[in-house]
Amino acid sequence: MRTDSRLPRVLHVLLHLDQTEDPVTSDQIGKMLNTNPSLVRRTMAGLRDAGFVGATKGHGGGWVLSRSLDSISLAEVYAALGSPQLFAVGQSTDAPSCLLEQAANLATSSALEAARETFQEKLGQVTVADLVRPHAQVIRQHQETL
Amino acid sequence: MRTDSRLPRVLHVLLHLDQTEDPVTSDQIGKMLNTNPSLVRRTMAGLRDAGFVGATKGHGGGWVLSRSLDSISLAEVYAALGSPQLFAVGQSTDAPSCLLEQAANLATSSALEAARETFQEKLGQVTVADLVRPHAQVIRQHQETL
DNA sequence: CTGTTTTGTGACTTTAAAAGTAACAAAATC
DNA sequence: GATTTTGTTACTTTTAAAGTCACAAAACAG
Structure with missing residues (x-):
């Protein structure tokens, strides 16, 4: 498949929405993201359902933030997108009968799961x-290590 | 793209090769992996170039291990495959001019890079x-934490 | 030497999931 | 009533791996 760019894209949108009071239309967002409004609406749907943004129809309608960005973690955004498939690499067969294949799959998925935990x-x-x-992010992460 | 299953597949093959002295043909491996010999040869090429296995042509030919499996880390196998793209998720644009987009990309790629390090x-x-x-793997990893 | 086996490799098609596109009903505002 | 805008469905395009086909070259068997 293509590279899934939904996470950085919606983060980008959220940051822009935070810079204005007025609703921003899917059309305007589409121009920001260099794509079309239908895709924007589809991609933003998860954030709407999660209550991070609201969308209103008609004249003067569009997307607005409904929660403060400092109350939304990136993990929540990723989850709101439906926790899309993270890895391009995966197991061979799902439930192999060969013990050696099972071992190969287990080793692969263990490493991937560890990586997923780090990501989350x-x-x-x-x-x-x-x-x-x-720098705020760097400081925050440094504090985690103390 | 499809899920990349080369890592578990070649691990599976290496484990099988370790169980016999005789060369194993791409055709036999293809049956093991439920695929065809051409794909096997293409996939194994990296391991051959890395010196992990050898391939001989003609009657009685095929693939044999040329190094002991306890001298080969999974990281080396992954590298021998050409370190295939690990993530399905990626940045939006490569070099965006918008600062907010840059920030969104940076946050995404930071998390991905941390995940990649864990994977490696x-x-x-x-x-x-x-x-x-x-259990050997579990023990080994436990010792790392001491 | 001839025929068979097997790798190495190039060229192509298929697959899967996201991106992208088009269209339109429904809702909200003008 | 006209216009704007979302919500949603249906469809096409894209991308890289998987899968397939074909064949030259090498190695071996007889």
């Missing part, structure tokens, strides 16, 4: 608001 | 031989 941890340590506070 | 560490801690020594 990292996302959990950062709020969307942190992204525009240079 | 895990692979580096385990040899192919470990895979068929039940």
Whole structure:
């Protein structure tokens, strides 16, 4: 498949929404993301369902933040997107009968699961608001290690 | 793209090769992996170039191990495959001019890079031989934490 | 030497999931 | 009533791996 760019894209959108009071239309967002409004609506649907943004129809409608960005972690954003498949690498067969294949699959998936945990941890340590506070993210992560 | 299953597949093959003295043909391996010999040859090419296996042509030819499996880490196997793309998730644009997009990309790639490091560490801690020594992998990883 | 086995390799098609596109009903505002 | 905008469905395109086909070259068997 193509590279899934939904996470950085919606983060980008959230940061922009935080910079204005007015609703931003899917059309405007589409121009920001260099794509079309239908895809924007589809991609943003998860964030709407999660209560992070609201969408209103008609004249003067569009997308607005409904929660403060410092109350939303990147992990929540990722989850709101439906926790898309993280890895391009995976197991061979799902439930192989060959013991050696099972061992190969187990080793692969163990490493991947460890990587997924790290990914989730990292996302959990950062709020969307942190992204525009240079150094804040670094400090925050440093504190975690103390 | 499809899920990349080369890592578990070649691990599976290496474990099988370790169980016999005789060369194993791409055709036989293809049946093991439920695929065809051409794909086997293409996939195994990296391991051959890395010196982990040797391939001989003609009657009685095929693939044989040329190094002991306890001398090969999973990380080396992954590298021999050309370190295939690990993540299905990626950045939006490569070099965006928008600062907010840069921030979104940086946050995404930071989490991914941390995950990649974990993945590589895990692979580096385990040899192919470990895979068929039940519990050995667990013990080995536990020792790392001491 | 001839025929068979097997690898190495190039060229192509298929697959799967996201991206991208188009269209339109429904809702909200003007 | 006209316009704007979302929500949603259906469809096409993209991308890289998987899968397939074909064949030259090498190695071996007789």
